[in-house]
Amino acid sequence: MPSEPSFKVTSSADVSPSETLVIGVSTVGLAGLTAVDHLIKNNNSTEFGHILTRNVPDITPFEEGEPRLPLRLYDLPDLDLSVLVGELFIPTWAVDSFVEALLEWASSAGIGEITVLHGVPFPHGPDEHDVFYVAPTSYRTKQLENTDIKPLKGGYLDGIASELITSNLTGEAPPTGALITPTHPPGPDFDSALLFLEALQRIYEFTIDEEELRRRADEVKQYYQELANQMERFGSGERPSGGYDFPEDRMFM
Template identity: 50%
Template sequence: MVAPDAGTMSQSSFDVTTESGRETGTTLVVGQTHPGLAGVTAADYLVRHLDATRAGRVSTDALPAIAPFEAGVPRHHSRLYTLDDAPLSVLVGELFVPVGAARSYADALLSWAETEGIDEIAVLHGVPFAHGPDEHAVFHVATEAYRERRLPDDVFHPLANGFLDGVAGELVTRGLDGDAPDVGVYVTPTHPPGPDVDASLRLLTALETVHDFDVDESELEALNEQLREYYGKLAERVASAAEGEEGLGGYDTQDGMYM
């Protein structure tokens, strides 16, 4: 069933479809697909391990469709959920949205958010950028109102410099212009191709800290350890087989997610 007046909101070639009578909360959490898959993995884990209800989806005829599936059961690639125990809506975006399509995608999200009374957006954003071993942390890029509301004590350090593009860049720019709710982007370095589960854990923990709720992270932690062990052993075999070759002798076998 499509909600009257706001169920399907067409902006360019993206549509947001929601069920009528569904409470959406006041915060939209956005987890999109990027190299390393940190944001979408964190968002997906969140709705799988808390009481969540499917509330809608984002669809498009501008990009080739993908049909994710599990145990033979397909699902829509970009799904909206509401949480029963927190005033949050969560977007799990498994379709990669290229930079060229980000504006119309943001248009559709923001039109829906305005109708639903969303007053802030939290973006879970894993990005492969140069970082040291002590910089496996969560940083923020946020509009002034979001910082005052959610980050008053500098819980997370601001990201030093650079730029945001794609969906995150569009949302932040609209927030600066007053055309969007308050926007906060939680940024953590990722190691593609992924999934970088360690980065997903950092983003998930950051969201829990800011919004004061708890989710059992044990399943994700166990997967993280399995991947670390697997890639660590693989890196050791590669280094052993290429022993003496320049460029492989100093390979960091503890950082196997670079494989």
């Protein structure tokens, strides 16, 4: 019989986290994860905890050869926020255990509100590329009534956002809201991450520098435009200026 998944949250007693916890984890498009990563890298932040896993497929992210834990907690005192950065994808069958461990820690740490950044690859038109919310009354009346963020009309949530909001509805979690935007796989979807950051600034009334993220968004747009132009030239039979031969099967593109 396979072992049950489990999670252990560890945090430093030397840091008192902010009351509001913003969660950005790995989902399709990586928009929420990209947004919180930008927050911690471009503001005064302190890593004060992490979440360890057992019986869940794990990863070890690294940068410039330096490894790090994939599930990390940060405090951003200048923004009055705590942030959970989740580079590890939590499979559906492990979500219950993950949220149970997270809420147990949140209760002991004095977390009074949770905002989940939840990117979903649903069909949408240009006018629908925006941030919407799914949130109980306890969250809406506190944070959304004075904003122009609109409710998502209908459907259902799954994963971490679903489990956290259900826990709020049953009284097992503090006021919890999900900010939702359509994302474009494979990611990272920088445009959607920018939408999340703009929504957070409206809700929590702070201002951050978005220049780096906008530059990366422009680079991605340029890359895909050049790729589309290249495919169009290949389709018309035009050979590239370098005279290279390309295989007929271009599925890898």
